[in-house]
Amino acid sequence: MTAVGDRPIGFGPLKRKEDARFIRGKGNYLDDIRLPGMVHMAILRSPFAHAKINSIDTSAALALPGVAAVITAKDLETLGLAWMPTISYDTQAVLAGDKVRFQGQEVAAVIAIDEYIARDALQLIDVDYEPLPAVVNARKALDEDAPLIRDDKDGQLDNLASPTWEAGDEESTDKAFAEADTIVSRDIIYPRCHPAPLETCGMIADFNPETGQLDLYNGNQAPHAHRTVYAHVAGLAEHMIRIKCNDIGGGFGNKVPVYPGYVCAIAGSIVAGVPVKWIEDRSENLMSTGFARDYIMKSDICAKDGKITGLRVDVIADHGAFDSTAQPTKFPAGFFHIVCGSYDLQASHVKVKAVYTNKAPGGVAYRCSFRITEAVYLVERMVEALALEMHIDPIDLRMQSFIGTEQFPYETTTGWTYDSGDYHKTMRVAMDIAGYEDLRQEQEEKRARGELMGIGISFFTEGVGAGPRKHMDILGLAMNDGADLRVHPSGKAVVSLSAQTQGQGHETTFAQIVAEELGIPPEDVEVRHGDTDKSPYGLGTYGSRSTPVSGAAVAVVSRKVRDKARAIAAQMLETRPEDLAWEKGRWYVKGDPSVGATIFDITERAYSGDSLPEGMEGGLDAQVIYDPPNLTYPYGAYIAVVDVDPETAHVTVRRFIAVDDCGVRINPMIVDGQIHGGLAEGVGIALMEVITFDEEGNCLNGSFMDYLIPTALECPDFELGATVTPCPHHPLGAKGVGESPNVGSPPAIVNAVIDALQPLGVNHVDMPCTPARVWAAMQGNAAPP
Ligand code: MCN
Ligand code: CUN
Structure with a gap:
């Protein structure tokens, strides 16, 4: 400066x-805004994960003093708004008409003079549901006798949400495996979690019947794209729609999708001719808005002469009841195929198929870089497993397998062109800050005393800054x-x-x-x-x-x-x-x-x-x-040190070292703040956050009592370092960083937990590494849900 x-x-x-x-x-957040004449909307949600709707009786709700209107799918049908397009070219019910497909799905909307009356009126709506068998396990959703979820879609005969999508090359990957001297296989789940921003989602829709102008107050991450969607859906000219975001209390990807509540608020305001405010509560946010992850992965990795050579990945992506994942159109699994990571592989092959289940839709959120989170988690867990199998230090295996500085720009086996990097240097800086040799020494001493200390490594490469118009668009809109x-x-x-x-x-x-x-x-x-x-x-x-x-x-x-x-x-x-x-x-x-x-x-x-x-x-x-000529490829070396209590299986993250390279830093303090926040999220995802369902499809984590998010107490003092390798094609040499710490940290922590449990022969634990799960693994049992 x-x-x-x-x-x-x-x-x-x-x-x-x-x-x-x-x-x-x-x-100035959404709930701070009060417009003259504004009324309030509340949404009735399905208690069932899968049920036929025989009838909806709204008369008692309508009779409640202060209620102005009750909207159901029938009313939306007359406006042509019963279904809406999703950003992944699927369709999603705005309000359920024929049946409900997940617990928490929107069934009716009440508009009343205040939010309390609107909520009270929800209790008076009488819906006759006929429960259907639900399927919440993505593998079981593919069984022949699984209940069909999307019977609304012409020709849909099973729960496949999209044809199998592939990247890389199968034949050369088979060859790499045939020539390898070590092969390791793992089944790895990246469970469903939730971005849970402090401010939940909501909208104030203000339609002026005199001028035809529609003003929308709505904290969202892509206001222009949303306006284009509303223009199509509502048949209004774009210049007649104005979206104002004001201050936003966190997004984390949760505020990318278009939600049914938004469309209901707009429809309500158009019909009523007054401003309509809708703000969801915490449970609604956790149970019905864009979740993250839910990838069920199977992978093989191989090495020859001490170097990683091949990777094979087979994934089932669980989209919930509607595919409303946000990602560039040509990439049905987002950028997941960056799963070849930071390594100079001989070959790789990736297959992804997507399924519908009776769970909330969404699917790309929580600082994910379009599925790079799942990819990094998978490859970094696999590399760790390979190192254990080969009995070599996990950093040595990485160092021997990294893409070399002289190889940039580097084309990966799945078709990405990495722009710049010096991976060896960044790894060494992290080792220095950690005092890696001393840590291994300390671990050895502790092991001798029966203490469970683990050191976990993760080295990630992301592709961020979507994207070049020659390669990507969302809903036909260039990502410029x-x-x-x-x-x-x-x-x-x-x-x-x-x-x-x-x-x-x-x-x-x-x-x-x-x-x-x-x-x-x-x-x-x-x-x-x-x-x-x-x-x-x-x-x-x-x-x-x-x-x-x-x-x-x-x-x-x-x-x-x-x-x-x-x-x-x-x-x-x-x-x-x-x-x-x-x-x-x-x-x-x-x-x-x-x-x-x-x-x-x-x-x-x-x-x-x-x-x-x-x-x-x-x-x-x-x-x-x-129009960016390429993505930017930030990367980083993370080292986690954990202690596992042998008596209670409680995991403590004692140290966390993060060395990020995001090219030139515009504001290093803000970058550090982004990294602190993302690392805290990583601690949460690795140790406590998960959205689970029982067999009937009841969501078990609909409040902060059951969906645990990390606090300062669970986080160590993060130890940050930096290297700066400028981006060659960005005018400032900068790369993105916001998502890096969330992408890179969960595998480091889980690898550390596995490392700690080596004396007990544990070679895998799925996230979140709660005491119950870790304890089960320590006893050699399958993990509880
Ligand atoms: N920055 C910088 N130098 C760089 C890179 C970034 O100074 N080389 C600064 C930027 O100028 C910006 C910040 O760091 O102020 C993050 O920049 P960038 O990496 O470009 O990410 P975005 O601004 O596009 O933010 C999105 C990213 C995502 S996708 C999620 S999800 C997420 C995240 O950021 N959501 C957040 N961080 C968040 N932080 C907060 N507080 N709230 C959210 O909702
Ligand atoms: Cu994927 S969460 Mo951020 O891209 O908004």
């Missing part, structure tokens, strides 16, 4: 601009992002973005990018986002794509402004643009650095009555749409 006077400029650990508002309690920069006559600037912060600090970091590129102090740069009327089109924030795509857009738009400034400066200094050189905030004459014009002088000129270069328009603004 350099400075102008006492003001810092550009990259560096600048304190977050938005925090002044948050720590004073001045955030816009930026619009206006420098005002006073020298202060506004940059408008299509990305949207949910807590990642964009108001600060995007201002820092403009500051770095133009020399305007970050506090003089206002970041505007989350309002479709005031920002350029783009696909939003998820898959750690804001820095790789919007960040690049902001850098490019700043440079465009800088180029215009150069031409103006040349005129002011009576020289040619090519004779000028740039230093932060100022163009100066190459031969005489004392002669120059600051960005402020130039701005003044751009707006003044003085002449401008021939043909140039006044003012100092620019606009761009950025």
